[in-house]
Amino acid sequence: MKGSLRVLSGILLLTIGMSGSGLFAESKSESAVTTGNPEIPVDELSLKLNPLTRSELVVEANGWLKLLQAKVREISAAEIGVKHQREELAMADEIKKALKGVEEAKQAAREAPADGEAADKLKEAETKAEKAVTEAKQTVSELSENREVAEISRTAKEEARKKAQREGETDQEQPAEADEDEDKEPKGEAEKKLDKFSSEKAEARSNLLDYLTGLRAQRTALVDRFNVVLDALQGKGGEVKEYRQYVTAVSGVKVDISDMEAVWATVSGWLMSGEGGLRWLKNISVFVVIVLVSMFLSGLVSRALRKVLARSRQASKLLEDFMVVTVKRLIIAIGVLIGLAALEVNVGPLLAVIGAAGFVIAFALQDSLGNFASGILILVFKPFDVGDVVQVAGVLGKVQSMNLLAVQIRTLDNKAVIVPNNQVWSDAITNVTGTSTRRVDLVFGIGYGDDMEKAQGILEDMVSKHEKILKDPEPVIRVHELGDSSVNFICRPWVKSADYWDVYWDLTRGVKERFDAEGVSIPFPQRDVHLITESVDAARPEKELRAQASGTGYTGGDSSDVGDESAAT
Numbered sequence: 226m227k228g229s230l231r232v233l234s235g236i237l238l239l240t241i242g243m244s245g246s247g248l249f250a251e252s253k254s255e256s257a258v259t260t261g262n263p264e265i266p267v268d269e270l271s272l273k274l275n276p277l278t279r280s281e282l283v284v285e286a287n288g289w290l291k292l293l294q295a296k297v298r299e300i301s302a303a304e305i306g307v308k309h310q311r312e313e314l315a316m317a318d319e320i321k322k323a324l325k326g327v328e329e330a331k332q333a334a335r336e337a338p339a340d341g342e343a344a345d346k347l348k349e350a351e352t353k354a355e356k357a358v359t360e361a362k363q364t365v366s367e368l369s370e371n372r373e374v375a376e377i378s379r380t381a382k383e384e385a386r387k388k389a390q391r392e393g394e395t396d397q398e399q400p401a402e403a404d405e406d407e408d409k410e411p412k413g414e415a416e417k418k419l420d421k422f423s424s425e426k427a428e429a430r431s432n433l434l435d436y437l438t439g440l441r442a443q444r445t446a447l448v449d450r451f452n453v454v455l456d457a458l459q460g461k462g463g464e465v466k467e468y469r470q471y472v473t474a475v476s477g478v479k480v481d482i483s484d485m486e487a488v489w490a491t492v493s494g495w496l497m498s499g500e501g502g503l504r505w506l507k508n509i510s511v512f513v514v515i516v517l518v519s520m521f522l523s524g525l526v527s528r529a530l531r532k533v534l535a536r537s538r539q540a541s542k543l544l545e546d547f548m549v550v551t552v553k554r555l556i557i558a559i560g561v562l563i564g565l566a567a568l569e570v571n572v573g574p575l576l577a578v579i580g581a582a583g584f585v586i587a588f589a590l591q592d593s594l595g596n597f598a599s600g601i602l603i604l605v606f607k608p609f610d611v612g613d614v615v616q617v618a619g620v621l622g623k624v625q626s627m628n629l630l631a632v633q634i635r636t637l638d639n640k641a642v643i644v645p646n647n648q649v650w651s652d653a654i655t656n657v658t659g660t661s662t663r664r665v666d667l668v669f670g671i672g673y674g675d676d677m678e679k680a681q682g683i684l685e686d687m688v689s690k691h692e693k694i695l696k697d698p699e700p701v702i703r704v705h706e707l708g709d710s711s712v713n714f715i716c717r718p719w720v721k722s723a724d725y726w727d728v729y730w731d732l733t734r735g736v737k738e739r740f741d742a743e744g745v746s747i748p749f750p751q752r753d754v755h756l757i758t759e760s761v762d763a764a765r766p767e768k769e770l771r772a773q774a775s776g777t778g779y780t781g782g783d784s785s786d787v788g789d790e791s792a793a794t
Contacts, residue, residue, distance in 0.1 A: 257288025259454070263447060270450055274457040282458040286468055289451040296444045297475045303437040380436065448472055512564040519560020527553040542611040543627045544604045593630060599646035600629040608654045616655040618648040662695065663722050665729050669736055670711030672746040677704060677712060683739050684716050691731060693724040711748045 259265065259273050274282065451472060455465045527549045534545040609615045614623050615634070622636035632649055634642045671680045681702060688700045700718035707713075716736075720728045740747055 257285045259285050260288040260292055263292055263443075263450070265450065267449060267453055270453050271457070274454060277457070279458065279461045279463050282454065282461060282463060286451070286454050286458055286463075286465070289447065289454050290468065290471070293444070293447045293451055293472070293475065296440065296447055300437065300440045300444060303433055303440055306433050307437065444475070448476055508568050511567040515564040515567060516557075516560050519557050519563075522560075523553040523556035526556060541604070541607045543609075543624075544607070546611075546626070547604055547629070596630045596646040599650035600627070602650055603627070603632075603646060609656045609659065613659060614657040615659075616657065618644050618652050620644055621657075658722050661722060662719055663725050664717050664719050665725060665732070667716040667729070667732055667736075668705065668713055669716060669740075670708060670713045670747060671740070672748045673710075673712060675712075675745050679743065680714060680740070680745050683743060683745065684714060684736065687732060687735050687739060688716065688718050691718070691728060693720055693728050693731075694718040695720060710750055 259270055265273075274285065277285065451468075455468050455472075459465045530552055531545060531549050534540040534548060540548075603609075609617075609624055611624050611626065614621070617632070617634070620634050620636065620642050622634040622640075622642065625633045625635045625641070627633065627646075629646070631643045631645050634644060636642055669680075669684065671677070681704070684702045688694055688702065694700060695718070698719045700716070702714060702716050705713050705715040716732065718728065718732075737747065739745075
């Protein structure tokens with residue numbers, strides 16, 4: 226019992242799976258409900274398809290497929306008819322040439338009746354004319370057997386007549402023109418028939434080419450609606466690969482470049498068709514307008530955003546530049562996508578391709594993504610800004626610019642250094658100008674024999690009189706340490722960050738000059754070296770002992786005597 230249930234359930238699942246895909250999945254008892262009006266507006270068709278299930282959408286897809294197949298058959302028949310009519314016109318031209326050859330041969334025979342060569346030429350021309358007529362009759366007979374071509378030709382003629390009636394034309398002008406031509410140049414009966422035949426075929430061919438252009442426009446409209454059905458089916462999990470392949474195979478325009486009349490009729494008809502050139506002209510115009518509008522809006526929004534961020538105290542210059550550039554490019558990108566949709570480009574698969582490519586690129590550029598993440602953190606936490614003097618990753622300089630991958634720093638000796646954001650964020654960041662005030666740390670030493678009170682008074686006097694030194698916080702001047710050869714004072718005034726080096730250099734120079742003027746010495750390191758000679762073996766040579774005492778070594782020979790030395794450095 227359980228085995229039977231499994232078999233039945235498997236058959237049921239298989240049946241459901243087969244009904245959801247394939248070109249022949251339509252049920253015999255079901256029929257499409259949206260194919261009643263092949264010219265239904267696309268947006269209305271989309272709304273009608275929205276509530277349908279996948280199996281119902283399969284029925285709709287097969288219904289639109291049948292409509293498209295029927296239209297493609299009509300187009301094929303029309304293209305065959307154009308080709309056949311071209312062959313008929315070519316046969317008529319061959320008969321005209323043959324008849325003209327017969328007339329020339331007859332004229333030559335009348336002018337030279339005794340000439341056997343003229344008679345041979347006449348006979349040859351008549352044979353050639355008879356052969357051309359026979360071949361033409363056979364070709365016309367074969368071509369007339371194609372019922373589809375005959376039917377499409379009659380339909381094209383009827384459409385041309387209706388079009389002429391709509392445009393207010395009459396059929397009485399053409400015979401009059403033919404009579405005028407006949408009066409201007411009298412022709413033989415056979416040549417008149419050929420001219421009439423060629424005129425009729427040329428007119429029928431022109432009508433068929435016009436009708437073929439209309440059929441191609443109708444096919445384009447059907448393809449548009451069929452694609453809407455396929456998009457709906459694909460969105461609900463249906464298989465549409467075979468349908469898409471068929472649409473791709475039957476779409477487009479194929480022309481024979483050897484038939485320039487057909488090529489010109491196809492191109493001019495496509496250009497003037499509402500589903501062809503005019504449609505694409507409209508689409509391209511809309512695309513250009515959308516892109517230009519998006520560029521204008523991006524500039525407008527970016528300028529407004531820059532003003533807003535400039536007034537915000539929480540936003541750094543780096544964040545401002547990043548946000549402005551990002552918003553500007555995002556608006557342009559959205560505009561381009563909308564423009565592509567206006568060009569009837571399906572942006573869904575495009576976005577899927579971009580997403581897949583983004584995943585692959587992200588996997589390949591892991592280090593760059595690390596820099597990207599570090600750049601975001603720098604923008605959020607704002608450890609420095611454009612124009613700040615910083616020390617990052619062992620580089621000291623002024624921040625010139627920053628993007629999501631690196632920071633550009635201009636060193637103090639004017640070298641441009643690009644530091645990856647990952648190195649910046651993972652290392653210690655020293656922002657030299659990140660605060661409004663800084664402390665200048667100086668150390669001055671005096672001799673042990675100098676007056677400490679006098680030296681401190683000089684330092685306090687110079688600090689109090691310097692205009693760039695701040696009163697608050699108060700400067701610190703104290704005896705700091707007793708060095709090896711000097712008594713060291715610390716001098717720590719507070720200044721604005723921009724005045725740091727001016728105060729540093731001014732105090733360093735000024736203290737030296739005041740100490741010299743006031744008689745306060747600034748000691749420098751001194752070292753006394755004493756060389757002590759010890760008693761040595763009297764047996765050793767005197768010169769060797771002297772060289773050892775002087776530290777020059779003994780090399781032998783008659784070098785000058787070296788005595789004991791004592792030097793101070």
